[in-house]
Amino acid sequence: MLLFSSSLSTSFSTSRVSICSPPSLLHSSLPLKLSSISVRRSRCPCVLYCSKVRGMAELVEVEKKESTRSAAVVALGSGEEKHSRTFLHVRTEEELLSGIRKEMEAGRLPSNVAAGMEELYHNYRNAVFQSGDPRAEEVVLSNMTVAFDRIFLEVEDPFVFSPYHKAMREPFDYYMFGQNYIRPLVDFRNSYVGNISLFSEMEEKLQQGHNVVLISNHQTEADPAIIALLLEKTNPRISEDLTYVAGDRVVTDTLCKPFSMGRNLVCVYSKKRMHDVPELAEIKKRAITRSLKEMALLLRGGSQIIWIAPSGGRDRPDPQTEEWFPAPFDASSVDNIRRLAEHSGVPGHIYPLSILCHDIMPPPRQVQKEIGEKRVISYSGTGLSLGPEINFHEIAATSGDSEKAKDVYAKVLYTSVTEQYNVLKSAIHGKQGLEASTPAVSLSQPWV
Template identity: 60%
Template sequence: MAAALLQAAAGAGVARSPAVCVQSGYKQSLNVHSYHVTFPGNIATPSFSLASSCKSREFSWSGVNGESSHHKNGRLNAITEVAETSGTVLRLENCTSADVQSSSSSSRSISKESSRSFEGVTTEEELLNGVRYETEVKGLHPRASAGMLELYYNYRDAVIKSGVENALDIAVKVMATVLDRVILQFEEPFTFPSYHKRMVEPYDYYTFGQNYIRPLIDFRNSFLGNTAIFDQIESQLKQGHNVFLFANHQTEADPAVMALLLESSHPYLAENLTYIAGDRVVLDPFCKPFSMGRNLLCVYSKKHINDVPELAEMKRRANTRTLREMTALLKKGGQLIWIAPSGGRDRPDPETDEWRPAEFDASSVENMRRLLSHMPVSGHMYPLALLCHDIMPPPRQVEKELGERRIIGYHGVGMVVAPELNFDELTAGTTSKEEARDKFSQCVWEIVNEQYSVLNRATHGGEGLQASSQSTQLTQPWFDGQPSSP
């Protein structure tokens, strides 16, 4: 049973990077001959090597292009902290063992309140000067600064496209806070534990993420489906029951989009959602500030667990820790957990260019279902369809390395939850556990596809609320009290 559940945890993740998902509160004792840090193709800096000796607890860097080598004493804490500040990919060579030891100490916040470079920024010129200062004076890698500029210009253009008054001022204000938080991740990288609770103090990363995505959503062309079912879910949670949402996954912005669609009618759900998240969103410095504002269970996707064979065992151990955290949460009850059984983001069909939910992994669905059923409190499962790919579409091809280009758009979005799933009813007539498993997963995926089609007709087909069907009632609750733009 434990092995099956571990497989589920690995399969439910959403990321693809082979880098290590550092767990806050753990230290890694490495017995290695050497290991090698390589930069992805979009990082110009050459590779480094690092010789390590656990006995002497010394390690030395060796660089190239005139960079000086230096020695540093101390225990190697969380090997990705060496790599993640530049969005690098970690590859171990000649590794003989790697044990993760638990530690009671865990830092939940970064020490700096601000990077200072973007304080008081009110104009585009001031913002660009802040990026220039970070690069020329403080030594920010040119590739990182180029990524910041690209992010700003794409975001600015998307917000201006919305047609709202003072769009440029909004874009500058929001992006000043975003770049400030990204800079801090290069200066003092935050490490995520297996279970991360959203951070709202001393800095409110939850509101920060909401304010970033809000100007990108065309609320006039956005829809929330089946609010009565969301009412039911909220009631179940408040009774101490657990709820799993089996959903498709489209963008890095999914958590913020979901929370924004729920905040007017179901703020309790928006704030208490826990997302099963992969290593990309907790390692990429451009993603991490937004992830810090969400409740996360961090896993490695089963699709990519063997991308770097030397790291496969470490990833499995990390998934085991996360599984323990999830089990402890579910035993307490009252948990709302979002799961993407596809193990990654949706992509458009290469021939038709049409988007649809990616196929679900049957073992992931089944093992999560079994986990829920073994808890001492009641559990419920719901299909959920999400459409938001125009906001921040992923690369057309799956990328293993960090540092992907971020295209940003202004568009309508939508989310629909379908009626509660009944395993026995959906698998009636099956003659084996394997057949029941596959049929249930297929049924869940088909329901998500059906709801997704309704959202697609509403947002892309121009049907709006008229796209509602007998099983899907679309609404726009934010027009009764939609928060204003930042």
């Protein structure tokens, strides 16, 4: 449940460069209860994302070697660090919601977070009930008790993300937590994957040690879970190994952070929000440079698959027509990630990826500076499609101008993403299903 948005428009040094079972039609597995489970909390002192200006300025300057410090593993309920288990053992909706009020009245839960949790519960409940699953009540209660526990733990003991964050799979599996939470919101009967064979081609390149970059549009906080759910049967390695270039909102929003902890992330700042707080602009730029170096190190190791949304944010509907469409790509962001891949010393491949899932968890209609957006949630069909690899140097050879080639390359990638998106839209919202397939986009439902 993340919003993974970034714009890699900062400069960087290339000398140093030198972030399961197949899904059933409805929810198929419930998250485990967390009694007697311990959780790893990162105490990295070089956190790059802090709402306090003074704190950020101090922390960003900490030596990089400090960021490699291992995350501490803390047993819940141990003498070393204790946490309230208010939400783990509830049996009814009333107990769950009264737990929120109890913790707020005790001063352990901020009122704004408490209000967000209650709103999240009702919206999630309504969406799951839209699925018609006879076990909807059980699914909602099971998933929300775990979600509230993780959110409350985040309030008590805030987790801080390093420039490169590795998905936390043990002792608590944050990845499966996110998958189980989003799964009941997906109408798999009205969901489709385009060009499934290209995903297998891409996976073969990863097995050969090559790197892969996915240039994608970005629709919701749930994008990573949707991608993983639609590929978990055919391409589980892609589902679990993807590294997402993530904007700062998903690593600072209390309601979102537990879901972000289950994904591999390279944490950056979106160019759209670079000057939200003018006095932080230079600090953010230095943070991005540092994160780019982390990404470069990853790519040098090979067999990496990186997802980036070069629009710098989520897609939003046209205010006049209400039609959704992929937000335009920033050519400089595309070029930066391309150069990172090319200078890694490992063969790299860039593919255009299109995702359609905006009804699951649509973003606010307007970009907002404040952290803590309203979460609207729905049960809906979703779609994912991969276009053929697009080679920059083939385009540059025909353009004759390297600067012009950068713009043309970004436009070619964007055109592919948009064309695939239109096919997905016809299949899902146009109710054409598999008949929406075209010579360029072959739709399938690999979980059937």
